[in-house]
């Protein structure tokens with residue numbers, strides 16, 4: 570048995586381990602001749618399919634799942650843990666391969682993209698993998714779009730690398746993503762749309778202005794601050810005007826020589842001289858809560 574990363578809910582879909590009653594649906598659409606056009610294994614023996622899916626739960630490397638929408642199986646996701654390539658001695662089981670197959674009756678509804686994201690989330694966040702790749706026939710436009718929309722990076726385009734029964738030798742593309750890239754994307758998505766979105770721009774500005782500050786480190790500091798402030802509800806209750814003032818102040822203070830002193834001084838200044846603040850006491854409190862949430 571392995572510890573399954575499923576179930577996971579995402580965008581109205583339930584990603585879960587396959588059970589016996591799912592097998593007929595999987596058998597049905599996996600061998601659809603049109604949907605199969607770009608699958609390397611274009612036909613799967615129904616008995617093999619049953620055996621393989623029911624073996625997932627006891628496999629040490631297979632974390633494939635079914636995608637359930639309101640009780641109906643609409644897709645399958647493949648996630649296999651593999652050893653990273655290279656010289657002997659590399660740590661085992663660090664990498665992942667993903668794939669997906671949407672029931673053609675439900676194609677074009679975003680299920681493929683959500684499935685790719687769910688597989689990446691499971692690979693990086695639950696299984697702790699280092700790097701995930703996915704390969705496709707270069708002509709499989711829908712699959713290529715899925716990988717790009719999921720945020721994966723195209724790393725390889727191999728010319729006439731893969732045999733296709735109708736097309737002959739055709740090109741193959743491979744996409745990849747590292748764990749840190751996933752974390753970066755997830756943080757950006759978490760922070761986007763919150764008042765802290767401008768923290769990223771502040772980090773970039775600091776790195777540009779101060780050559781001794783490394784861009785990645787600055788982004789990490791600001792992303793982490795944004796996440797903690799957001800989760801700690803540090804700026805709750807401020808109106809948009811005061812919120813913008815606090816965020817702008819924090820963007821400056823977080824890279825001050827003594828960030829704690831800078832933030833507390835700003836709280837005092839807000840009380841002393843309200844300026845154009847709408848609610849100076851609430852602003853002062855927000856600065857103090859921020860200092861506390863960020864342990865400054």
Ligand SMILES: CC(C)(COP(=O)(O)OP(=O)(O)OC[C@H]1O[C@@H](n2cnc3c(N)ncnc32)[C@H](O)[C@@H]1OP(=O)(O)O)[C@@H](O)C(=O)NCCC(=O)NCCS
Nearest residue numbers: 604669670671676677678679680681682705710711712714
């Ligand atoms: C590839 C596949 C997973 C796409 O799933 P899906 O749920 O239809 O994809 P989404 O709805 O998330 O759409 C993703 C993108 O693909 C595009 N797309 C969907 N079907 C397409 C098609 N037939 N041709 C071109 N683009 C297509 C969508 O428009 C969208 O792009 P956009 O953001 O530019 O609008 C699905 O077609 C499938 O399972 N195919 C058979 C199995 C397969 O080929 N798997 C991949 C093996 S590598």
